[in-house]
Amino acid sequence: MVDGFRPADLQEALEFRARHPSIPIAGGTDLMVQKARGFGLKPDFNKPLLFIGHLRKLRQISVRDGNIHIGAGVLLSELIINDKISEALKMAVRQMASPPSRNLATIGGNICNASPAGDTLPYLYAVDAKLILKSVSSERIIHIGKFITDPKQNTLEHDELLTEIIIPNKIFNVSYYKKVGQRKGMSLTKASFQGLADIKNSNVLDIRIAFGSVAPIIVRSREIEASIIGKPVSEINAAVPEILKKYATLIRPIDDARSSAAYRKRVSLRLLEDFLSKLS
Amino acid sequence: MKIEFVLNDKKQVIQVDPASRLLDILRDDFELTSVKEGCGEGECGACVVLMDDKAVNSCLIPVGNIEGRHIVTMESFRKTERYKVIEESFLEAGSVQCGFCTPGIVMSTESLLRENPKPGDNEIRDALSGNLCRCTGYNMIIKGVKLAATRGKGLW
Numbered sequence: 001m002v003d004g005f006r007p008a009d010l011q012e013a014l015e016f017r018a019r020h021p022s023i024p025i026a027g028g029t030d031l032m033v034q035k036a037r038g039f040g041l042k043p044d045f046n047k048p049l050l051f052i053g054h055l056r057k058l059r060q061i062s063v064r065d066g067n068i069h070i071g072a073g074v075l076l077s078e079l080i081i082n083d084k085i086s087e088a089l090k091m092a093v094r095q096m097a098s099p100p101s102r103n104l105a106t107i108g109g110n111i112c113n114a115s116p117a118g119d120t121l122p123y124l125y126a127v128d129a130k131l132i133l134k135s136v137s138s139e140r141i142i143h144i145g146k147f148i149t150d151p152k153q154n155t156l157e158h159d160e161l162l163t164e165i166i167i168p169n170k171i172f173n174v175s176y177y178k179k180v181g182q183r184k185g186m187s188l189t190k191a192s193f194q195g196l197a198d199i200k201n202s203n204v205l206d207i208r209i210a211f212g213s214v215a216p217i218i219v220r221s222r223e224i225e226a227s228i229i230g231k232p233v234s235e236i237n238a239a240v241p242e243i244l245k246k247y248a249t250l251i252r253p254i255d256d257a258r259s260s261a262a263y264r265k266r267v268s269l270r271l272l273e274d275f276l277s278k279l280s
Numbered sequence: 281m282k283i284e285f286v287l288n289d290k291k292q293v294i295q296v297d298p299a300s301r302l303l304d305i306l307r308d309d310f311e312l313t314s315v316k317e318g319c320g321e322g323e324c325g326a327c328v329v330l331m332d333d334k335a336v337n338s339c340l341i342p343v344g345n346i347e348g349r350h351i352v353t354m355e356s357f358r359k360t361e362r363y364k365v366i367e368e369s370f371l372e373a374g375s376v377q378c379g380f381c382t383p384g385i386v387m388s389t390e391s392l393l394r395e396n397p398k399p400g401d402n403e404i405r406d407a408l409s410g411n412l413c414r415c416t417g418y419n420m421i422i423k424g425v426k427l428a429a430t431r432g433k434g435l436w
């Protein structure tokens with residue numbers, strides 16, 4: 001068995017992917033920990049590694065038709081300093097891990113890892129990010145919500161690679177992000193909240209609300225958002241208790257080493273309350 | 281897999297399983313023991329080295345990823361003028377106690393000062409947020425980094 005392959009370009013990577021069962025690996029910051037066996041031992045991967053972190057095609061950030069295209073191999077540290085990336089996403093990324101890990105970790109890895117606590121996910125769900133999945137013979141574009149199906153589960157086919165993330169061209173004039181962790185640096189999320197809104201003349205033209213770490217997948221409800229859109233801010237401010245009640249049924253956290261279900265739920269609803277009451 | 285890379289300014293060609301951790305290759309094959317293993321999961325920063333001048337956790341890097349890259353550890357960085365300034369400043373500020381975390385912190389400091397020669401308090405705290413120290417309480421380390429930035433003016 002080959003233990004790994006370093007393709008020269010994306011085409012070669014996809015050809016390898018089509019021919020061999022493989023584990024795509026970019027930065028490795030999640031996989032190397034998940035497969036670690038301890039001091040001095042090499043991590044235990046059951047399939048050959050396909051190294052894709054160095055592929056130029058996956059390292060670009062560009063604007064096409066007004067949409068931002070982020071290569072799956074773009075580093076977290078590169079997102080923070082790129083002027084095409086929105087302040088909302090930067091805010092989430094700046095609070096992820098630490099500089100030595102952000103210099104390795106990629107946005108594509110954070111998505112494919114499909115952790116409920118993946119910190120780029122609430123933003124990507126909120127903005128309706130789409131993913132380009134390529135194989136030698138096909139290309140499909142799907143909504144991130146259709147890609148991640150369960151904790152650690154995604155719909156990537158054995159011959160596909162995530163190549164690009166598309167952020168639709170849309171301006172929000174209100175952006176609110178909070179990550180709740182045990183401390184500031186190197187913290188894993190207990191609960192996170194992404195709120196985005198477009199307010200004009202005190203009317204809610206658009207609103208996006210996403211919760212991280214409080215259910216098997218990111219929580220977002222188009223139905224509740226639709227009930228808010230088009231209304232005057234004063235009406236929304238008055239309806240906050242009602243909106244909280246609706247979201248309370250969707251927020252289904254668990255107790256684990258990081259936090260308790262009760263705390264997660266409470267803090268998530270408080271953050272939503274804070275976001276909604278700040279709209280003006 | 282055959283991997284070619286530059287280690288402390290010297291070209292190396294190694295035959296390895298590409299899933300091996302860079303940390304283990306540095307310590308076991310090259311005997312560069314300034315690189316420490318603390319947690320093995322990217323939390324403590326004791327294994328931080330420079331890859332193309334940027335601080336990275338060597339415990340998280342599969343060696344398949346270092347092809348063509350330049351890795352620098354304390355063993356060679358300590359010969360530089362910039363290191364001497366950091367060492368002097370750290371000693372003066374009391375930034376070092378047991379010393380286990382120090383190589384990683386020195387590497388993070390170098391990476392920070394290369395990017396930002398005049399960092400403020402918060403920038404220093406962020407740059408060192410991936411390095412745990414159980415002795416000093418951090419304030420003395422931050423003081424040490426500030427002192428190095430002032431003293432080493434023009435070096436970064």
